[in-house]
Amino acid sequence: MQPTAPPDPQTAPPAEPVLLDRAGLQALLDALAARGFDVIGPTLRDGAIVYDRIARIEALPVGWTDRQDAGCYRLERRADAALFGYAVGPQSWKRFLHPPEELLWRARRTADGFAIEAEPPPPAPFAFIGVRACELHAIAIQDRVFLGGAHQDPGYAARRQGAFLVALNCGTAAGTCFCASMGTGPRAEAGFDIALTELIDVDRHDFLAVAGSDAGAALLAVLPTRPAGPEAAAAAEAVVAHTAASMGRQLDTVGLKELLQANPEHPRWDEVAARCLACANCTMVCPTCFCTSVADHTDLTGTEAERVKRWDSCFTADFSYIHGGSVRASGKSRYRQWMTHKLAHWIDQFGTSGCVGCGRCIAWCPVGIDITAEAAAIRATPGKGPHGNA
Amino acid sequence: METLERLLLGHKFLAGIDPAFGRLLVGCARNLRFAPGQYLFREGGPADEFYLIREGRVALELHAPARPPIIIATLGAGELVGASWLVPPYRWGFDARATTDTRAFGLDATCLRAKCDADHHLGYEMMRRLLPVMVRRMQAARQQMLDVYGHTSA
Amino acid sequence: MSARLAPSPADPMRPAPWRVRAVRRETADVATLALEPLEGGVPGFAPGQFNMIYAFGIGEVPVSLSGDPADPTRFVHTVRAVGAASAAIVAAAPGSVLGLRGPFGSAWPVDAAEGHDLLIVAGGLGLAPLRPAIYQVLAASERFGRIAVLYGGRGPAELLFRDELAAWGARADVTVAITVDHADPSWHGHVGVVPALIEHVGFDPANTVALLCGPEVMLRFTATTLRAAGVAAGRIFLSMERNMKCAIGLCGHCQFGADFVCKDGPVLPYDRIAARLAVREI
Numbered sequence: 033m034q035p036t037a038p039p040d041p042q043t044a045p046p047a048e049p050v051l052l053d054r055a056g057l058q059a060l061l062d063a064l065a066a067r068g069f070d071v072i073g074p075t076l077r078d079g080a081i082v083y084d085r086i087a088r089i090e091a092l093p094v095g096w097t098d099r100q101d102a103g104c105y106r107l108e109r110r111a112d113a114a115l116f117g118y119a120v121g122p123q124s125w126k127r128f129l130h131p132p133e134e135l136l137w138r139a140r141r142t143a144d145g146f147a148i149e150a151e152p153p154p155p156a157p158f159a160f161i162g163v164r165a166c167e168l169h170a171i172a173i174q175d176r177v178f179l180g181g182a183h184q185d186p187g188y189a190a191r192r193q194g195a196f197l198v199a200l201n202c203g204t205a206a207g208t209c210f211c212a213s214m215g216t217g218p219r220a221e222a223g224f225d226i227a228l229t230e231l232i233d234v235d236r237h238d239f240l241a242v243a244g245s246d247a248g249a250a251l252l253a254v255l256p257t258r259p260a261g262p263e264a265a266a267a268a269e270a271v272v273a274h275t276a277a278s279m280g281r282q283l284d285t286v287g288l289k290e291l292l293q294a295n296p297e298h299p300r301w302d303e304v305a306a307r308c309l310a311c312a313n314c315t316m317v318c319p320t321c322f323c324t325s326v327a328d329h330t331d332l333t334g335t336e337a338e339r340v341k342r343w344d345s346c347f348t349a350d351f352s353y354i355h356g357g358s359v360r361a362s363g364k365s366r367y368r369q370w371m372t373h374k375l376a377h378w379i380d381q382f383g384t385s386g387c388v389g390c391g392r393c394i395a396w397c398p399v400g401i402d403i404t405a406e407a408a409a410i411r412a413t414p415g416k417g418p419h420g421n422a
Numbered sequence: 423m424e425t426l427e428r429l430l431l432g433h434k435f436l437a438g439i440d441p442a443f444g445r446l447l448v449g450c451a452r453n454l455r456f457a458p459g460q461y462l463f464r465e466g467g468p469a470d471e472f473y474l475i476r477e478g479r480v481a482l483e484l485h486a487p488a489r490p491p492i493i494i495a496t497l498g499a500g501e502l503v504g505a506s507w508l509v510p511p512y513r514w515g516f517d518a519r520a521t522t523d524t525r526a527f528g529l530d531a532t533c534l535r536a537k538c539d540a541d542h543h544l545g546y547e548m549m550r551r552l553l554p555v556m557v558r559r560m561q562a563a564r565q566q567m568l569d570v571y572g573h574t575s576a
Numbered sequence: 577m578s579a580r581l582a583p584s585p586a587d588p589m590r591p592a593p594w595r596v597r598a599v600r601r602e603t604a605d606v607a608t609l610a611l612e613p614l615e616g617g618v619p620g621f622a623p624g625q626f627n628m629i630y631a632f633g634i635g636e637v638p639v640s641l642s643g644d645p646a647d648p649t650r651f652v653h654t655v656r657a658v659g660a661a662s663a664a665i666v667a668a669a670p671g672s673v674l675g676l677r678g679p680f681g682s683a684w685p686v687d688a689a690e691g692h693d694l695l696i697v698a699g700g701l702g703l704a705p706l707r708p709a710i711y712q713v714l715a716a717s718e719r720f721g722r723i724a725v726l727y728g729g730r731g732p733a734e735l736l737f738r739d740e741l742a743a744w745g746a747r748a749d750v751t752v753a754i755t756v757d758h759a760d761p762s763w764h765g766h767v768g769v770v771p772a773l774i775e776h777v778g779f780d781p782a783n784t785v786a787l788l789c790g791p792e793v794m795l796r797f798t799a800t801t802l803r804a805a806g807v808a809a810g811r812i813f814l815s816m817e818r819n820m821k822c823a824i825g826l827c828g829h830c831q832f833g834a835d836f837v838c839k840d841g842p843v844l845p846y847d848r849i850a851a852r853l854a855v856r857e858i
Binding site for chain 1: 587588589590591593595614630632633634635636658659672673675817818819821822824825826827828829831833834835836839855856857858
């Protein structure tokens with residue numbers, strides 16, 4: 033194995049894909065760690081594939097895959113030793129870019145009121161390994177939510193700006209996957225620094241790598257790579273094409289925004305509410321759901337106070353509380369709010385759907401509610417007036 | 423008489439009414455003036471006249487023992503006072519008290535009921551004008567029952 | 577550990593300390609507070625906007641500005657004690673310090689209303705978010721057509737700003753009408769709901785702008801009455817209330833259809849939200 037070119041950060045990004053073997057992938061992890069990144073990737077824990085700190089490729093879910101369906105997620109052995117041979121686990125990268133709990137500030141009572149303490153120094157930047165196309169889209173969507181408006185979320189901005197994204201073109205689709213119908217996968221098109229395609233068969237175990245940024249190109253340039261010939265490129269194409277053809281589900285998005293916005297009183301909302309437990313799992317696993325609440329605390333003496341931001345969910349009763357009660361008291365109204373926001377209002381607010389077709393909300397719903405089936409049911413019997421079946 | 427007719431037909435309640443109906447109505451009408459505190463009618467009394475307020479303010483009240491009267495609503499210029507003249511046994515359900523100097527037209531209910539019975543076109547025209555007022559009043563009363571301001575914050 | 581007093585301009589979630597300069601008790605549970613920043617100037621604001629006010633260690637609530645936008649020396653807020661944080665703010669003594677973020681949100685279209693008849697319709701505490709607009713309008717009333725302030729409250733004891741209402745009512749350039757749902761013996765004014773006042777004021781429906789603030793039920797019925805009178809839906813503006821945590825469109829709590837009330841509102845045109853107002857629990 034010979035490096036393709038002497039490492040030279042001044043050269044332009046290689047237009048041509050290169051190949052990394054397993055050692056090359058380890059070299060990628062090492063190089064990111066050496067550059068001060070907090071390297072996060074998929075690993076096996078608690079019967080699921082989760083994202084956590086990884087140093088060695090052996091920590092990846094070697095030879096494991098996930099079988100997913102409505103209300104169902106199971107790990108199974110693969111016939112091979114693929115490192116990324118699964119679809120998506122319960123977590124998404126929002127866990128790191130938009131963490132479940134974040135200290136916003138801490139303050140002390142002073143003689144002259146109160147003083148907010150200085151911000152702690154920023155933590156090491158993240159490098160994410162194995163970001164799927166749907167997740168790249170989810171990150172881009174949260175970028176628009178947190179950075180695209182008049183006011184930006186400074187914490188998110190700091191974590192996001194420093195992040196290095198190693199994408200992975202999916203080699204397998206779960207039964208809950210429907211990114212192909214959302215136009216969000218399975219190929220990583222943009223928004224990454226490096227994109228990998230895992231090529232595994234009896235003869236080889238390589239990763240076809242493409243740079244998506246100058247930083248990605250500069251890093252690839254120092255790794256032990258070899259040129260990817262047309263055969264490897266074709267093999268990578270075939271991997272993605274096979275995945276695209278094996279999506280477990282699909283969502284018809286044509287006119288979906290108008291359909292949902294015109295049907296707030298559709299009887300299907302009552303039907304789904306009879307099954308929905310309002311447990312908020314779907315919003316926790318969703319890679320784009322961004323809602324948070326804040327909690328104010330003090331110490332026992334009342335001299336120190338802090339404000340903590342936490343993930344919140346539109347499925348809780350408190351979420352819409354105003355003096356007198358909750359605006360959305362019924363489960364029906366909360367499911368309607370979530371799904372209509374995700375698939376319809378999101379487009380008005382942020383220019384894209386809020387759904388990337390990752391299927392997590394389907395797999396992790398304890399009663400197996402399927403957003404694609406709910407949308408199809410409303411499409412099957414739409415109401416007539418401006419308020420549908422109102 | 424011509425002046426009364428012109429003034430009566432200028433009242434908001436009768437705006438745009440067919441002059442032929444106007445001539446029928448004016449025969450039942452008279453000009454009235456109430457001093458502050460004076461009652462237009464009292465609960466249980468015969469509903470033999472109803473009122474179109476020209477200026478001033480009239481309070482619809484209920485009286486109860488050991489407390490001041492409860493004002494249900496106040497009515498002002500352009501509004502009508504009294505619906506019980508339409509419904510047997512033609513007895514007032516509330517007290518109506520002028521709270522300011524008030525000028526009004528009084529329309530003799532017996533006279534008007536007879537003319538409406540004799541000319542159903544007139545009767546329909548009156549109902550067409552009265553019913554929206556009654557519906558608006560009922561809706562307003564329902565809104566008042568809600569006590570919405572107890573639940574606001576800003 | 578160095579303390580920083582001013583909020584970082586890059587972090588809209590950090591409250592800045594403001595001192596309570598004066599407190600006026602309006603009703604049993606409502607107070608108006610005048611606040612001055614411990615450092616820095618008073619930002620400008622537009623009538624209809626709100627601030628997030630923080631009671632140290634207790635919590636933060638959105639409160640509309642209720643003072644004169646032309647006064648560059650202070651922020652004035654009128655607050656009702658309905659929860660732990662708002663109760664602490666209402667109870668704040670002169671000299672004490674509260675946290676403040678803002679101003680946030682959309683404004684009453686006061687400038688755009690010039691040349692039109694103007695109906696300002698308030699219910700309950702809803703007069704407070706409208707007061708800055710009233711100040712601005714009355715400072716240049718010649719630029720408007722007929723101006724009317726219609727105000728409804730639960731009862732005489734719950735009415736806000738009665739001295740000012742009387743002063744405005746004494747002016748020749750504005751009509752003030754006040755009504756209460758429940759009168760007491762001291763009350764000699766209107767009894768009934770706010771929409772019923774609309775037919776008592778003169779305005780040209782084809783050339784009228786209406787600003788509405790109050791409980792949502794009152795807003796709905798008032799907007800319906802104005803529509804029936806012929807006022808265009810796009811010229812009726814409502815200030816909406818929803819749960820707010822961040823006030824900058826990032827936390828999702830105030831979602832109302834395709835709008836975040838905190839940043840797309842709180843002032844929203846009726847034509848944009850009329851269909852939503854008819855849907856329960858939206």
